[in-house]
Amino acid sequence: MDPYAYHVLVCVGGFCSPDQKGRELYRMLPSLLQREGLLFGPDRVKRGETPCLGVCSGGPIVVVYPDGVWYGGVTPALLERIVVEHLRGGRVVDEAVFHRI
Numbered sequence: 001m002d003p004y005a006y007h008v009l010v011c012v013g014g015f016c017s018p019d020q021k022g023r024e025l026y027r028m029l030p031s032l033l034q035r036e037g038l039l040f041g042p043d044r045v046k047r048g049e050t051p052c053l054g055v056c057s058g059g060p061i062v063v064v065y066p067d068g069v070w071y072g073g074v075t076p077a078l079l080e081r082i083v084v085e086h087l088r089g090g091r092v093v094d095e096a097v098f099h100r101i
């Protein structure tokens, strides 16, 4: 498998976000990553959806590895900031972080 810079997991479950807004976020990811040049090459970002991350409140939740940064209450606008500032720029969006490994 080719290397990648980050792995992003989006919770699409119905407990942390009862309206399942994580699904909308996950659908948005490919076009945001493509726009920012993060779908191919050494800076590419691998993405995945998960039914639960074991937190089950304060979602939607988005996790970025290898940084071990957990974002909560992610809106479409915040997801765009995560892609631009964190995944492309390497700067964590600190005000949206609720947990770090």
Ligand code: FES
Binding pocket: 011, 012, 013, 014, 015, 016, 017, 051, 052, 053, 054, 055, 056, 057, 059, 061
């Ligand atoms: S349903 Fe999202 S963390 Fe459990």
